[in-house]
Amino acid sequence: MRIAVEDLAVALSGRTVVSGVDLIAEEGEIAGLVGPNGSGKSTVLRTVYRHLAPRAGRVLVGGTDLRALSPVESARRIAALPQERGSDFELTVREVVAMGRTPYKRAFAADDDTDREVVGRALEQVGMAGSHRWRRFSALSGGERQRVLLARALAQAPDVLVLDEPTNHLDVRHQVELLTLLRRQRRTTLLALHDLNAAASVCDRLHVLHDGAVVASGTPREVLTADLLAEVFGVRAAVVRHPLTGDPLIAFDHRATVRGDRDGDGPELTGTPTGPG
Numbered sequence: 001m002r003i004a005v006e007d008l009a010v011a012l013s014g015r016t017v018v019s020g021v022d023l024i025a026e027e028g029e030i031a032g033l034v035g036p037n038g039s040g041k042s043t044v045l046r047t048v049y050r051h052l053a054p055r056a057g058r059v060l061v062g063g064t065d066l067r068a069l070s071p072v073e074s075a076r077r078i079a080a081l082p083q084e085r086g087s088d089f090e091l092t093v094r095e096v097v098a099m100g101r102t103p104y105k106r107a108f109a110a111d112d113d114t115d116r117e118v119v120g121r122a123l124e125q126v127g128m129a130g131s132h133r134w135r136r137f138s139a140l141s142g143g144e145r146q147r148v149l150l151a152r153a154l155a156q157a158p159d160v161l162v163l164d165e166p167t168n169h170l171d172v173r174h175q176v177e178l179l180t181l182l183r184r185q186r187r188t189t190l191l192a193l194h195d196l197n198a199a200a201s202v203c204d205r206l207h208v209l210h211d212g213a214v215v216a217s218g219t220p221r222e223v224l225t226a227d228l229l230a231e232v233f234g235v236r237a238a239v240v241r242h243p244l245t246g247d248p249l250i251a252f253d254h255r256a257t258v259r260g261d262r263d264g265d266g267p268e269l270t271g272t273p274t275g276p277g
């Protein structure tokens with residue numbers, strides 16, 4: 001199911017933090033939101049999963065305005081992995097994942113065969129099946145919690161997945177496994193990522209946010225240029241071809257940052273940039 005955000009503006013504590021935001025994820029696509037800290041990624045995603053209401057604009061899921069859907073209908077269409085990952089559930093791993101089935105059940109109804117099968121599959125997909133399922137959620141590590149909450153979102157069997165920094169806290173192998181799992185799902189997915197190289201590998205489309213506005217949209221190859229990285233993120237980088245996958249690979253210069261082109265004679269380097277060797 002396609003998801004589209006149209007001319008979105010959101011205010012927090014009376015301040016407009018994003019405005020004029022247009023973005024899409026076509027059916028089955030993975031669309032990434034990237035941008036510096038505070039650029040508005042979480043605010044956009046929270047509006048898409050209905051934790052915030054827009055000041056202006058709208059979110060369309062499969063052509064329907066989110067506001068026209070009941071909470072149960074939108075929970076069947078959209079599942080989220082939010083950035084705030086509570087640790088206060090005094091529930092087992094399995095019980096947390098089973099919460100994903102709520103939109104399909106009547107109040108207090110017991111799990112049926114479908115629920116058990118879907119929950120079991122979701123636990124397996126994130127590597128938390130077997131004896132892990134009986135562990136207390138509150139006693140898990142940050143990365144384990146994250147995988148359990150992703151399983152809860154998968155158990156919700158949504159048309160659209162919305163994930164805020166899903167690879168946060170994960171070691172590199174679990175990052176790769178999670179991103180591979182997302183690709184295999186072929187489900188419309190909107191996610192915020194700080195790791196631009198991961199975004200370049202996994203996303204079909206990228207939207208770049210800067211100061212609450214979308215400043216670039218397109219394929220990773222179109223969007224992730226050295227100029228954009230300097231202007232938006234203030235870093236010096238070369239974008240090369242990944243030797244194993246052919247994806248764009250950003251080689252950052254970790255010794256220098258770039259300050260904007262204020263005087264019009266090119267961006268200014270700070271730090272101690274040096275050449276190779």
Ligand SMILES: Nc1ncnc2c1ncn2[C@@H]1O[C@H](COP(=O)(O)OP(=O)(O)OP(=O)(O)O)[C@@H](O)[C@H]1O
Pocket residue numbers: 012013015017035036037038039040041042043044
């Ligand atoms: N409750 C709030 N009241 C006022 N301003 C807020 C509130 N929450 C966030 N903001 C501000 O809104 C802006 C966008 O924040 P948001 O969390 O959406 O950015 P982000 O791109 O997800 O950042 P990060 O990469 O650091 O997670 C920031 O300037 C932030 O300080």
